[in-house]
Amino acid sequence: MNEVRTQGRLAETFARLRQQPSATGLVTYITAGDPDLERTEGILLALDRAGADVIEVGVPFSDPLADGPVIQRATERALASGTTLPGVLDLVGRLRAELRPPIVIFSYVNPILRLGPEQFADRCRGAGVDGVLVLDLPIEEAGDFRTLLASRGIDTILLLSPTTTDDRLRRAAALGSGFLYAISRLGVTGARETLADGAEEMVRRIRTVSALPIALGFGISKPEHVREVGKWADAAVVGSALVSVIAEAGASSDLNARVEEYVRWLKS
Secondary structure (H helix, E strand, C coil), rough: ECCCCCCCHHHHHHHHEEEEECEEEEEEHHHHHHHHHHHHHHHHHHHHHCCCCCEEEECCCCCCCCCCCCHHHHHHHHHHHCHHHHHHHHHHHHHHCCCCCCCCEEECCHHHHHHHHHHHHHHHCCCCCEEEEEEEHHHHCCCCHHHHHCCCCCEEEEEEEECCCCCHHHHHHHHHCCCCCECCCCCCCCCCCCCCCCCHHHHHHHHEEEEECCEECCCCCCHHHHHHCCCCCCCCEEEEHHHHHHHHHHHCHHHHHHHHHHHHHHHC
16 A cells, blocks of 8 residues: 655645544635636635635646536536636646635646646646646656646546456556545546446545545535545545536625535535
């Protein structure tokens, strides 16, 4: 079993959660730039006020592979508003001192290659980013990127699915840091009424090869989902359901209040 890393805001956050056996962490995902970067700033501050334990900031990309229709539409709105990867990192950098939770940048490979991996890593460090999750970066090809980030004190978050083999689970356990992101079902993102049947088994398999914290996502939209996930994993990830709230309230004056209310409800 790999040794758990003990540095950084992500490690501190999950250590705190593990000291509270009844607490389930909440990882919140938003698409940066939806409806625009100016309003994203208010959304991030609302997530902090509501008690989000980790904030995932999604970088809009024109050809998403695993995002369902809700996040795809959010990405289209973000791109239409002129959002870019450098703009997202600039926003995080401006807000970093005001935000308590760790910040994870969620991206595809293409925008990072376009910016340049070295420049991306440097800008993440300068912005105070705590972790990076690259959705379409295979575990087999993640070693150099992980080294690049680790040299700057940034965690590499790896994604695991129900079809991930035991061998690849072990590789992810050796390469990953901060936490491991387990998806509870195959297919694209999207809120569901119930959690996938294999979610508990997925977490159990990961526990046999890694002591890293586990965040479980895909389909989570209600407090009862968060409570159920807390029986097995360290944190629940909410994405599409939160992005839907933002889509519904995007043009209204109470956008930030709606986001804060929803996240507080999930934490309840």
